[in-house]
Amino acid sequence: QPVRLSDYRPPDWLVDTVHLDVRLHPTATRILARLALRPNPEGREGSPIVLDGDELSLKSIALDGTPLAGSAYVTTAGTLTVLAPPQRALTLEIETVVDPSANTKLMGLYRSSGAYCTQCEAEGFRRITYFPDRPDVLAVYTTRIEAEREEAPVLLANGNPVESGAVEGTSRHYAIWHDPWPKPSYLFALVGGRLDRITDHFVTATGKKVELGIYVEPGKTERAGYAMDALKRSMRWDEEVFGCEYDLDVFNIVAVADFNMGAMENKGLNIFNDKYVLASPETATDADYANIEGIIAHEYFHNWTGNRITCRDWFQLCLKEGLTVFRDQEFSSDQRSRPVKRISDVRLLKGHQFPEDAGPLAHPVRPSTYREINNFYTATVYEKGAEVVRMLKTLLGEEGFRAGMDLYFDRHDGDAATVEDFLACFADANGIDLTQFALWYAQSGTPHLAVSGHWDAQARTYRLDVVQTLPPTPGQPEKQPMVIPLALGLVGPDGNDLPMRLDDGTNAERGVLLVTRPRQSFVFRDVAERPVASLNRGFSAPVKLTSDLTTQDLVFLARHDADPFNRFDAAQTIALAHLVEATAARRAGRDLPSPAALVEALGATLSDATLDPAFIAQALSVPSESDVAREIADDVDPDAIHDVRQALRRALSAALRPALEGAYDRHAPTGAYAPDAASAGRRALRNACLDLLAAGGTAPGLARALAHFRDADNMTDRFLALSVLAHNAPDAREEALAAFYERFRDDPLVVDKWLALQAQIAEPGTLERVRGLTGHPAFSWGNPNRVRSLVGSFAGANQTQFNRADGAGHDFVADAVLELDGRNPQVAARLLAAFKSWRSLEPGRRASAERALRRVAAKPGLSPDVVDIVSRSLEPA
Ligand code: ARG
Numbered sequence: 040q041p042v043r044l045s046d047y048r049p050p051d052w053l054v055d056t057v058h059l060d061v062r063l064h065p066t067a068t069r070i071l072a073r074l075a076l077r078p079n080p081e082g083r084e085g086s087p088i089v090l091d092g093d094e095l096s097l098k099s100i101a102l103d104g105t106p107l108a109g110s111a112y113v114t115t116a117g118t119l120t121v122l123a124p125p126q127r128a129l130t131l132e133i134e135t136v137v138d139p140s141a142n143t144k145l146m147g148l149y150r151s152s153g154a155y156c157t158q159c160e161a162e163g164f165r166r167i168t169y170f171p172d173r174p175d176v177l178a179v180y181t182t183r184i185e186a187e188r189e190e191a192p193v194l195l196a197n198g199n200p201v202e203s204g205a206v207e208g209t210s211r212h213y214a215i216w217h218d219p220w221p222k223p224s225y226l227f228a229l230v231g232g233r234l235d236r237i238t239d240h241f242v243t244a245t246g247k248k249v250e251l252g253i254y255v256e257p258g259k260t261e262r263a264g265y266a267m268d269a270l271k272r273s274m275r276w277d278e279e280v281f282g283c284e285y286d287l288d289v290f291n292i293v294a295v296a297d298f299n300m301g302a303m304e305n306k307g308l309n310i311f312n313d314k315y316v317l318a319s320p321e322t323a324t325d326a327d328y329a330n331i332e333g334i335i336a337h338e339y340f341h342n343w344t345g346n347r348i349t350c351r352d353w354f355q356l357c358l359k360e361g362l363t364v365f366r367d368q369e370f371s372s373d374q375r376s377r378p379v380k381r382i383s384d385v386r387l388l389k390g391h392q393f394p395e396d397a398g399p400l401a402h403p404v405r406p407s408t409y410r411e412i413n414n415f416y417t418a419t420v421y422e423k424g425a426e427v428v429r430m431l432k433t434l435l436g437e438e439g440f441r442a443g444m445d446l447y448f449d450r451h452d453g454d455a456a457t458v459e460d461f462l463a464c465f466a467d468a469n470g471i472d473l474t475q476f477a478l479w480y481a482q483s484g485t486p487h488l489a490v491s492g493h494w495d496a497q498a499r500t501y502r503l504d505v506v507q508t509l510p511p512t513p514g515q516p517e518k519q520p521m522v523i524p525l526a527l528g529l530v531g532p533d534g535n536d537l538p539m540r541l542d543d544g545t546n547a548e549r550g551v552l553l554v555t556r557p558r559q560s561f562v563f564r565d566v567a568e569r570p571v572a573s574l575n576r577g578f579s580a581p582v583k584l585t586s587d588l589t590t591q592d593l594v595f596l597a598r599h600d601a602d603p604f605n606r607f608d609a610a611q612t613i614a615l616a617h618l619v620e621a622t623a624a625r626r627a628g629r630d631l632p633s634p635a636a637l638v639e640a641l642g643a644t645l646s647d648a649t650l651d652p653a654f655i656a657q658a659l660s661v662p663s664e665s666d667v668a669r670e671i672a673d674d675v676d677p678d679a680i681h682d683v684r685q686a687l688r689r690a691l692s693a694a695l696r697p698a699l700e701g702a703y704d705r706h707a708p709t710g711a712y713a714p715d716a717a718s719a720g721r722r723a724l725r726n727a728c729l730d731l732l733a734a735g736g737t738a739p740g741l742a743r744a745l746a747h748f749r750d751a752d753n754m755t756d757r758f759l760a761l762s763v764l765a766h767n768a769p770d771a772r773e774e775a776l777a778a779f780y781e782r783f784r785d786d787p788l789v790v791d792k793w794l795a796l797q798a799q800i801a802e803p804g805t806l807e808r809v810r811g812l813t814g815h816p817a818f819s820w821g822n823p824n825r826v827r828s829l830v831g832s833f834a835g836a837n838q839t840q841f842n843r844a845d846g847a848g849h850d851f852v853a854d855a856v857l858e859l860d861g862r863n864p865q866v867a868a869r870l871l872a873a874f875k876s877w878r879s880l881e882p883g884r885r886a887s888a889e890r891a892l893r894r895v896a897a898k899p900g901l902s903p904d905v906v907d908i909v910s911r912s913l914e915p916a
């Protein structure tokens with residue numbers, strides 16, 4: 040029963056307005072829905088009305104005020120069908136009852152810390168009432184919520200507040216909200232509960248005043264200030280950069296403790312995982328602050344890219360997600376350091392999306408088929424989707440890109456649109472053909488570019504030969520060549536870029552070559568000296584690039600490249616090559632290679648006073664174990680990778696000690712904690728130095744770490760020191776962990792960090808520790824944040840212990856998936872996706888991963904979510 044993109048048909052019935060009357064009750068919430076329907080002129084004539092429903096208890100149904108006879112409709116587990124409706128505009132009144140307290144899937148209406156909240160994307164509205172629950176049915180919603188005033192003094196829904204008051208003669212009260220903007224059901228939301236709030240306001244570009252509110256658990260308002268600040272900056276930025284103005288009188292955000300994902304862009308009422316709202320210097324790290332800023336912006340930006348223009352069907356998910364991730368990345372780049380933001384985004388892409396694209400769960404940015412849409416909220420749809428938008432901008436330039444976006448907002452406001460609609464705007468606004476470019480949405484897998492350079496001293500030419508390939512991926516054995524915008528520079532011996540003139544007399548426009556064929560050569564003329572090619576600058580295309588650059592060339596680029604991303608990347612490439620070679624040497628029992636080139640590159644970076652501290656911090660962090668595993672690609676032995684990576688860190692620590700100590704001391708805090716990018720950058724560098732200094736547990740390094748832990752006045756420093764101790768100082772570990780827990784035991788978001796850290800320790804005792812922690816009072820299988828912190832970190836960020844040679848790590852995660860599936864299938868399926876690279880493991884570990892997957896697959900009564908992941912994971916390669 041997979042759904043196919045090619046089977047899309049417009050809805051047979053449209054809904055113009057929805058009136059909801061929701062009587063909140065902990066176990067029996069009553070929903071009265073009045074839907075104004077009419078036949079869709081583009082649908083099939085004479086169709087029945089088919090509504091979606093899931094775990095609903097139907098109390099009554101009436102058509103134009105008359106109760107429907109039992110023979111006039113049928114219900115199944117997933118639908119309610121009105122069999123022979125009059126083919127004209129009509130009203131359905133439907134009464135359903137749901138149990139929010141029993142809703143452990145956290146989809147539809149559920150309770151979080153006693154408050155009522157909703158999550159409807161992708162298909163949760165059908166768990167509230169019967170409805171054509173698909174994104175191309177857009178309606179105007181009016182929502183009345185009623186509740187015990189005592190239990191739920193705050194009542195919120197989408198749109199603007201209309202009226203509120205007491206329900207006469209009872210202890211109940213109500214509020215009515217109206218959202219004038221037609222929207223699909225997945226953007227519906229309501230909240231009821233005992234919540235505190237902070238308020239502010241924003242005046243839009245055209246002078247309209249918007250009331251802003253952030254609602255949090257009682258007592259937590261002091262932690263919402265940064266989110267409010269980020270919201271106001273987002274609102275201003277979207278006006279200035281994209282011309283997008285807010286369109287309601289109010290904008291509310293609610294933070295809840297139990298949430299499957301990060302956050303949700305419900306119209307005028309964003310609902311957030313509290314992890315992405317609450318922050319104080321004592322409890323949140325700099326990374327938490329940056330995430331909050333980015334996610335507040337992301338959800339706010341959906342108001343135009345997602346809400347005003349929504350998706351025709353769920354295959355088009357990247358239309359809103361890829362574009363909105365691109366927009367939030369650009370916002371953060373403007374608010375902070377652009378190069379450092381780019382580096383961390385590319386790290387995320389390579390760390391999460393590249394492995395997805397290389398394994399059994401690979402799928403195109405726009406999939407063409409799915410069995411469970413919730414499993415497609417992936418790094419490919421989000422992060423690679425954002426890269427595709429970024430490439431459009433690289434191809435078209437600032438102005439051409441903006442012209443395309445303007446046309447998109449203009450042409451499609453109010454529409455449920457497709458990727459084709461989106462691309463047509465850029466093609467039309469720029470008079471170009473994007474047919475081949477569109478393959479980025481259809482072909483999965485990471486393209487590979489092999490580049491070699493040839494300088495001809497006599498002819499004074501420099502030729503680049505480029506070969507592109509795209510490996511086969513599930514369901515796609517053959518591939519067509521892609522359009523790859525390859526930004527580059529030719530760096531001369533003095534470190535400056537040489538002018539780039541192609542032999543056809545044109546300048547390589549904006550420094551970008553267009554690679555469109557399987558093999559292509561570009562010849563530059565008037566190249567008097569041997570250049571070093573700086574390729575794929577700024578990571579202009581999400582490809583795996585190999586070149587004939589020598590280690591010396593890379594050291595040169597690491598010191599001189601005018602492009603900061605490639606300066607960073609050159610050193611990473613040296614480190615990665617070293618680690619791959621060292622892993623092979625280790626497994627063959629040979630001596631490890633020398634890391635001299637990396638020492639030289641990083642030494643230069645550390646001592647370059649012109650560089651941003653945040654940049655240096657990134658440069659100091661060597662590629663992760665999974666980066667190395669991905670590079671090795673098959674017959675992966677995680678223990679060998681771990682050992683050689685540790686050895687490299689120890690070698691860097693020893694070789695760079697004076698420079699690291701100097702940088703550590705120079706970047707000591709100068710005043711009270713502030714979360715701004717410059718202060719965070721200083722902390723990042725100081726902490727990166729400490730992390731390396733203590734690598735391998737040297738006494739002076741650990742002494743520094745202990746002092747750092749003791750003296751920290753903020754969570755960034757305290758947690759970094761704790762993690763240095765936990766990873767490198769088995770003797771100091773338990774005491775530090777216990778002290779940390781005692782201090783923060785009442786703060787679940789901080790306890791999450793404590794859980795995650797312990798799950799990541801690369802030692803054989805970790806599995807028993809993690810197993811033990813599942814019984815700790817602070818842990819709960821019911822809260823997605825706890826599960827992700829403990830079990831998710833173990834499976835996703837502890838390569839050696841998840842992939843233990845005895846298979847016990849795989850078994851533990853498989854058991855956790857089965858344990859969770861009955862409660863929360865979405866969280867279970869996400870956890871199971873940690874097996875996505877299992878085929879690249881060495882034969883023994885590969886066999887144990889396969890056994891664990893098969894054991895999951897064999898369990899009767901699995902959710903569709905888990906069935907989908909496990910069956911794709913096991914699909915023959
Ligand atoms: N649209 C949300 C976002 O901002 C994510 C919602 C995902 N929900 C789900 N059930 N998969 O990215």
Ligand code: ZN
Pocket residue numbers: 337341359360363
């Ligand atoms: Zn989103």
